[in-house]
Amino acid sequence: MFSQDNKFFLRILTFKYYPSSTGENALAYIFAYIHDAINYRTKNKDILIFIDEIDSALHPRWQQTILWYLLEYLNSFEDYHFQIVFTTHSPIILSDLTDNRIIRLKRDKNKIKIFTKENQTFGANIMRLYYDDFFMDNGGIGEFVKKKIKQVVDYLNGKDNNISLTEVQYIIDHIGEPTVKRQLKQKLNELVSNKEQTLIELIQEIGVQEAIERLQKRK
Template sequence: MILNEHKGRTVSNKLLKINELYLDNYRAFEDFTIKFDEKLTVLVATNGKGKTAILDAIAVAFGTFVNATGLANGKAFSRTDVLQFTPRNTLVKTVEEKYPLTLRAKGNIDSHDVSWMREIKNPKARTSINNTKPLINYGTKIRELVTQNNDNALPLISYYGTGRLWAQKRATKSKKLSETSRLSGYIDCLDSLSNYKAFKSWYEYICKSELEMKIEAIEKESINPPHNEFEDIRKALQEAVNEVIPNNSGWHDIVYRQKAKAIIMDHSEHGELPVTQLSDGIRSMIGLVADIAYRTIKLNPHLNNAPKETSGIILIDEIDMHLHPKWQQTVLPDMMKAFPKMQFIVSTHSPQVLSTVRKEQIRILEDNRVFTPSSSSLGEDSSVLLSEIMDISSFPPLEIVSKREEYQDLVEDRAYDTNHAKSLRKELIDNYGETNTFIFQMDMLIHKFESMKKVGK
């Protein structure tokens, strides 16, 4: 168990983790098992092969824990999650559901190795909670600790789906009444939409309170003003956002400005702008990082740097969404630097993302199976990963690409002097230019064959 010291006590790094997930009769999965790395797991598959389904299933796996904390709603299975099939040898085509839908999980709950299960047994049944006692007990324990004013560290679980960009959700009455509680850090945590509206309201309060404390100290001409905890919170959140956003955008130091009545960021060339005016990619990442940081601070306001000290599980669907390829090459390392104690489970379509990940942390999903790549991925060329891991040619399926391949075959067969080969070469030069690397490589190969011809080989 990895431990951190805090105020004379130890804070476990394994308060909430998932190590293994088994699914049967769930969407497209039958008798399926996947294991997760303790720090980072990256899911790779073509569309419709189950990346989002696995993230959804993890959210359901922890649904009873979130429910038990008291203020938030967990997730359960729906009827649409049940595997559907068409029976063979029937005169009339029918679609049937296959039961029971079963989920089994293994992980660490409150620093203990545990396993649990959720299922739907039949069409009339609801998602079971009977076999999730360790999660319910831990959620209940957390609720009791908070009501007793105990400052034990609380773990975070949070899910961010592809619809997360600038989600604006209307808070319910119960959410508004509970927004000051530590446990409000769990509200909507499994919703898959980052609630920027909730973050904005909270951060506005933090920045205003910090300023009010400073003004009060000045007015009282205090020699030793009281410690400004709101400033600590603002700096901790800024630090988390600055770990991820500035490197590829230049925007930094997120703060609320009373004059603009908006959350703004600063840029050395563009000055200050409201976050709402920035690009989709930047806004998406700010919303994601700020939401995680906001939740860690809500759950653990007593920690010196909650984003860096809070442990838990972060689920992100399509981590590369809206990001420039250059940013895709740094997003995971930066996120793990901003939240070093979190277990990240993410999906991606990007070879640039995969080039920053060890092969042992990649899970390729294909036809109800899961496997890790046989070749290295960390630091590898993106075009190689596109081919070897994602099984996609780095060249698009265009006619000019077919002609390129045909010309290469002719050169390698030493038929480069034929009229057809010369015609293909001219067409390729017209498209790529005479200084293109491929043309140069083919010319070098022709030169090699011509030299061999002169010496009689």
């Protein structure tokens, strides 16, 4: 925390209240440091506040309220003027800010560059902000499940034999996106139906015992 006379105030504050979560501690430290600086460390009325990753360790519900409570708290100091600069990786925090108050940074090889977006952030849909402002170019799901779904698709298209039918069924049954789940289940039902029909035709042609032996050899 800095003031216009270029003094830097930092004091290690220790809290001893239990039980407390990491998020509760993060909130306590933010407000405690500000309170400490204003009341005990400076007489300057113009204060610049820096907060690194204001959303760190905060539950999404707390991310929705942190700026509101922070501004309410600072507004209680009527004779002071504050400017707050903070970093965040949270689209929830971003949705509380107008786009003219946001500086977006992006790593380009070994350099950090400022980039601009045309979209307005204030009150914007949080999921849209994820895609527009947080480089979610590879979709909105984790890399692990993405690879698993691709493996299922390859299996259904006859391109992957390294996964069992049981695992394919398990993965499809637990997919949370209804459209993807429905399409994969339909494809699976068609595949199983075709295999059952092929097995019936094979049994009719060569008999049960020989059909079983052929299937065992394929494994």
